[in-house]
Amino acid sequence: MFSELWSDLRYRVRALVHRDALEHELDDELRFHVEREAEKYERVGMPRGEALRRAHLALGGVELTKEQSRETRGTLMLETIWQDVRYAVRRLTRTPVFTITAIATLALGVSGTTAMFSIADTLLLRPLPYPTGDRLMVVQTVSGHSTSGTVSSYPDYLDWRASQHSFDDMAALAQRNFVLVRKDARRVPAALVSASFFPTFGVTAEFGRRFSDADDQPGAPAVMVVSDAFARDEFGDPRTAVGQSVVLNGASRAIVGVIPDRSRYPSSVEVWMPIETGGYDGNHTRRGDRDLEVFAALRPNVSLDAARHDLATIATRIAHEYPESNAEVSTMTTPLRDRYVSSARAALTAMIGATILVLLIACANVAALQLARAVTRTREIAVRAAIGASGPRIVRQLITENLLLALVSGALGAVLALWARNLMARVVAPNVPAWMTFDLDGRALLFALSMSILTGLAFGIVPTMRLAGVRATDLLRGGVLGSSRARLQRMLVVVEIALSIILVVGAALSLESVLRMQQIPLGLDPTGVLAFDVTLQGPRYDTPAARATLVASVVDRLRSIDGVMSAGATDRMPIKGCCSQFSARIEGQTVASGHEPLITGIIATSGYFAALGIHVVAGRAFTDGDDAHAPPVSVINETFARKYWPRGDAIGHHVNGAMIVGVVQDIKQTSLTAAPEPQFFQPFAQNPWTRATFAVRVRGDPLAVVAQARRAVREVDAAMPVFNVQPLQRLVEQSILPTRSLGRLLGAFGGIALLLAATGLYGLISFLVERRTRELGLRVALGAEPGRVARLVVREASVLAAIGAVSGIAVAILAARWLESKLYGVSAMQPAIYVIAAGVLGAAALAASYGPARRASRADPMVALRME
Amino acid sequence: MTDDRLDLPQGTLDLLILKALSLEPMHGWAISERLQQVSRAALQVPQGSLYPALHRLERRGWIKAEWGASDNNRRAKYYQLSRTGRKQLDAETEAWARLTTAVALVLDMG
Numbered sequence: 001m002f003s004e005l006w007s008d009l010r011y012r013v014r015a016l017v018h019r020d021a022l023e024h025e026l027d028d029e030l031r032f033h034v035e036r037e038a039e040k041y042e043r044v045g046m047p048r049g050e051a052l053r054r055a056h057l058a059l060g061g062v063e064l065t066k067e068q069s070r071e072t073r074g075t076l077m078l079e080t081i082w083q084d085v086r087y088a089v090r091r092l093t094r095t096p097v098f099t100i101t102a103i104a105t106l107a108l109g110v111s112g113t114t115a116m117f118s119i120a121d122t123l124l125l126r127p128l129p130y131p132t133g134d135r136l137m138v139v140q141t142v143s144g145h146s147t148s149g150t151v152s153s154y155p156d157y158l159d160w161r162a163s164q165h166s167f168d169d170m171a172a173l174a175q176r177n178f179v180l181v182r183k184d185a186r187r188v189p190a191a192l193v194s195a196s197f198f199p200t201f202g203v204t205a206e207f208g209r210r211f212s213d214a215d216d217q218p219g220a221p222a223v224m225v226v227s228d229a230f231a232r233d234e235f236g237d238p239r240t241a242v243g244q245s246v247v248l249n250g251a252s253r254a255i256v257g258v259i260p261d262r263s264r265y266p267s268s269v270e271v272w273m274p275i276e277t278g279g280y281d282g283n284h285t286r287r288g289d290r291d292l293e294v295f296a297a298l299r300p301n302v303s304l305d306a307a308r309h310d311l312a313t314i315a316t317r318i319a320h321e322y323p324e325s326n327a328e329v330s331t332m333t334t335p336l337r338d339r340y341v342s343s344a345r346a347a348l349t350a351m352i353g354a355t356i357l358v359l360l361i362a363c364a365n366v367a368a369l370q371l372a373r374a375v376t377r378t379r380e381i382a383v384r385a386a387i388g389a390s391g392p393r394i395v396r397q398l399i400t401e402n403l404l405l406a407l408v409s410g411a412l413g414a415v416l417a418l419w420a421r422n423l424m425a426r427v428v429a430p431n432v433p434a435w436m437t438f439d440l441d442g443r444a445l446l447f448a449l450s451m452s453i454l455t456g457l458a459f460g461i462v463p464t465m466r467l468a469g470v471r472a473t474d475l476l477r478g479g480v481l482g483s484s485r486a487r488l489q490r491m492l493v494v495v496e497i498a499l500s501i502i503l504v505v506g507a508a509l510s511l512e513s514v515l516r517m518q519q520i521p522l523g524l525d526p527t528g529v530l531a532f533d534v535t536l537q538g539p540r541y542d543t544p545a546a547r548a549t550l551v552a553s554v555v556d557r558l559r560s561i562d563g564v565m566s567a568g569a570t571d572r573m574p575i576k577g578c579c580s581q582f583s584a585r586i587e588g589q590t591v592a593s594g595h596e597p598l599i600t601g602i603i604a605t606s607g608y609f610a611a612l613g614i615h616v617v618a619g620r621a622f623t624d625g626d627d628a629h630a631p632p633v634s635v636i637n638e639t640f641a642r643k644y645w646p647r648g649d650a651i652g653h654h655v656n657g658a659m660i661v662g663v664v665q666d667i668k669q670t671s672l673t674a675a676p677e678p679q680f681f682q683p684f685a686q687n688p689w690t691r692a693t694f695a696v697r698v699r700g701d702p703l704a705v706v707a708q709a710r711r712a713v714r715e716v717d718a719a720m721p722v723f724n725v726q727p728l729q730r731l732v733e734q735s736i737l738p739t740r741s742l743g744r745l746l747g748a749f750g751g752i753a754l755l756l757a758a759t760g761l762y763g764l765i766s767f768l769v770e771r772r773t774r775e776l777g778l779r780v781a782l783g784a785e786p787g788r789v790a791r792l793v794v795r796e797a798s799v800l801a802a803i804g805a806v807s808g809i810a811v812a813i814l815a816a817r818w819l820e821s822k823l824y825g826v827s828a829m830q831p832a833i834y835v836i837a838a839g840v841l842g843a844a845a846l847a848a849s850y851g852p853a854r855r856a857s858r859a860d861p862m863v864a865l866r867m868e
Numbered sequence: 869m870t871d872d873r874l875d876l877p878q879g880t881l882d883l884l885i886l887k888a889l890s891l892e893p894m895h896g897w898a899i900s901e902r903l904q905q906v907s908r909a910a911l912q913v914p915q916g917s918l919y920p921a922l923h924r925l926e927r928r929g930w931i932k933a934e935w936g937a938s939d940n941n942r943r944a945k946y947y948q949l950s951r952t953g954r955k956q957l958d959a960e961t962e963a964w965a966r967l968t969t970a971v972a973l974v975l976d977m978g
Binding site for chain 2 (some may be wrong): 004006007011012023026028029030032033035036037058059061062064065068069070711
């Protein structure tokens with residue numbers, strides 16, 4: 001049985017590879033047979049001619065025998081396909097303009113969807129680089145009626161972990177910057193973690209070990225786990241790193257383990273150390289101090305809902321036990337994957353929609369082109385039918401042609417997608433970790449392949465059905481086409497126009513949103529401001545006084561740089577994000593303990609408001625005199641002042657015991673688009689934080705003083721790394737960037753869509769004009785002015801464009817409604833957007849019909865009449 | 869043209885070819901001649917289906933083909949039985965014998 005299969009396969013392969021040799025052999029074999037047979041007849045006295053005739057007759061026809069022999073080779077199917085393919089290639093190369101247009105169009109369509117597929121696949125489906133993967137949850141604290149979660153306190157975390165029954169384990173993490181001094185001072189992004197951290201993520205050490213519970217005890221020896229990249233950078237070989245010690249923040253710390261780079265969490269962190277020995281600056285015992293991120297690995301057989309319920313019960317119990325800090329605190333549990341997906345979801349949906357629209361338009365366009373081409377092909381098909389090609393064979397031939405077109409486009413599309421995916425990923429998911437790469441893997445290529453076959457069938461089916469219906473008799477009628485064909489073409493062009501207007505409207509909305517974002521009043525002036533960060537940790541800066549002194553000395557030195565107008569420092573730059581939330585006791589407000597409003601608190605030095613151009617509305621800004629020895633003071637923003645002192649008498653009152661000395665205008669703190677919230681400022685010297693961001697206002701280019709600013713820091717502390725050096729203006733631009741990129745990409749897609757629709761319209765109008773050459777010629781002959789004839793053609797195009805635009809706008813309004821909720825400051829109900837889109841489309845339609853209209857108006861009656 | 873020669877029952881041509889080749893390697897024309905002679909011209913071997921049958925058997929690996937010189941020194945394609953072909957011949961001969969016996973029994977039942 002096996003040998004038979006093997007022989008069969010060998011024979012078929014030989015039949016395929018040595019097709020010509022086999023044909024020769026068959027010829028020779030049959031010729032030999034006929035010869036011998038004829039000789040037999042000749043021997044009994046038959047004349048040679050007659051003998052040969054008899055011999056052929058006995059064989060039953062040489063050609064038939066050959067055909068039957070060929071069939072037994074078992075390669076007939078493949079051979080016909082090969083024939084069809086060669087025929088298709090000949091046909092396609094004979095009409096290069098059509099072929100190139102079709103391939104380019106479809107490749108664009110396939111590349112967009114393939115790139116989006118690989119992005120969506122990575123974001124939504126590809127496993128996270130942590131063994132506990134999709135069981136990893138983020139547990140957050142929710143205060144009051146807020147819908148978003150924030151960081152949690154250490155005692156809360158400990159209670160959750162001790163009481164829960166839904167998770168394999170829970171872990172806590174706080175991100176910090178550490179200073180490493182080896183060759184020179186360098187900032188090292190670090191994480192303080194509980195001993196349960198690596199087990200929760202399922203991450204194992206590639207060398208050495210993870211943390212034990214004993215490592216995370218007060219007074220335990222200082223140890224840490226480092227990333228493979230850190231070990232490689234510092235020691236050359238990660239294997240030799242275990243057991244070595246490095247000085248971090250001025251204290252020696254032993255490396256006990258190395259973990260693979262891919263499994264880092266957070267992905268930017270290089271070293272991890274236990275919370276208890278890592279110099280955790282948060283409060284271990286106060287439930288009101290919240291700055292830990294909490295993670296949990298769901299037990300395999302526990303549902304997320306059950307886990308949420310479990311934690312809610314615990315939170316309620318804690319709220320009863322500790323009402324002053326936890327009365328209104330509940331928890332929120334979400335999958336870790338949502339971190340990557342949630343910020344990308346809107347852009348992802350928009351881009352998937354846009355790429356599918358472009359693909360649909362591409363299909364409609366190629367179908368319309370195919371239909372127009374069908375006119376010239378009617379004759380060819382009729383001839384083939386007349387000389388005996390069977391109906392199924394013709395259909396198969398046409399399908400082969402379309403599939404070939406689709407596959408070539410698909411291959412080209414996959415190559416284009418290689419380039420497009422990074423461009424699109426920048427829009428959809430600008431802040432993803434390094435491990436999240438958007439590869440074109442097997443799945444994406446399979447997707448591209450199925451997409452091309454699908455499109456090949458989609459755009460090929462209608463023209464194929466039309467052409468397969470062509471009968472030999474049509475040849476006699478001169479291959480005249482029914483009007484129904486043009487109707488179908490018209491429909492396709494209308495669909496193209498309608499789809500493209502959706503994209504144009506989407507692009508217009510995003511670009512408008514960019515304009516609106518650029519006009520947002522920031523409450524400050526970012527031009528000419530240089531910002532940079534330092535971290536104030538380690539034994540040198542253990543005391544608040546040391547931190548206050550360092551910041552004050554650096555600010556002093558910055559002020560003395562040539563060209564610097566003012567300088568100051570804060571713990572959080574505006575726009576970049578927000579800050580610590582403090583429960584505020586506000587003088588004159590009586591609220592129950594535990595129900596105080598949460599106010600965002602910022603720490604700022606003297607000169608900070610001036611450096612950022614924040615206008616002081618009433619009272620004064622901080623001065624150098626507001627130091628640790630002076631009475632505590634505060635500055636609040638306008639929103640804060642309006643809310644609690646609507647009569648404008650905020651100054652002189654107290655917040656958390658600090659007297660309000662000034663009111664400043666509202667600034668954009670959390671993000672560019674967030675509404676202002678009550679905010680209060682404390683002097684840096686009265687609450688020196690462990691990190692500082694300096695702001696320097698310069699005459700001219702802020703980057704011109706970078707070297708001097710670095711020197712200013714070095715003069716105060718040579719071992720202090722300076723990082724995140726950038727003009728403040730860049731922060732503003734970075735906030736606008738995702739929307740700007742989305743607008744650009746949608747704009748590009750809209751442009752492609754318009755171009756395709758215009759090509760489709762041009763093709764259709766040219767086709768119609770050609771068909772009406774005779775009629776138009778007659779009109780000219782009968783005295784119609786050329787202008788009138790041209791208008792006739794333009795009117796035809798305008799009607800189609802108008803129908804497409806109206807139906808497109810109806811759908812575009814729905815799309816805009818959705819986009820409106822995702823974009824800043826735009827409304828779906830703006831006639832202007834639709835008028836602009838319709839105008840752009842109208843111009844494209846006019847441009848597309850200009851050529852054909854000119855040709856029509858020059859229709860020569862003689863040429864028209866001679867055509868028949 | 870009246871003809872009292874028998875048409876070959878389906879599938880028997882393969883068996884006859886294998887049998888003919890079991891004696892000696894032969895080319896196509898010789899096989900068709902041999903079959904007619906041996907059956908005393910009672911069997912109508914359609915020459916047209918002979919070659920497809922030969923190629924089918926070759927594909928299955930039951931016969932092997934090679935080019936050689938014929939008796940009057942012309943190139944001809946000679947077929948010969950392979951080992952599996954010989955086994956197949958035995959099996960099919962036995963099956964044929966069983967079939968004819970069975971059919972004869974049924975026809976004899978009076």
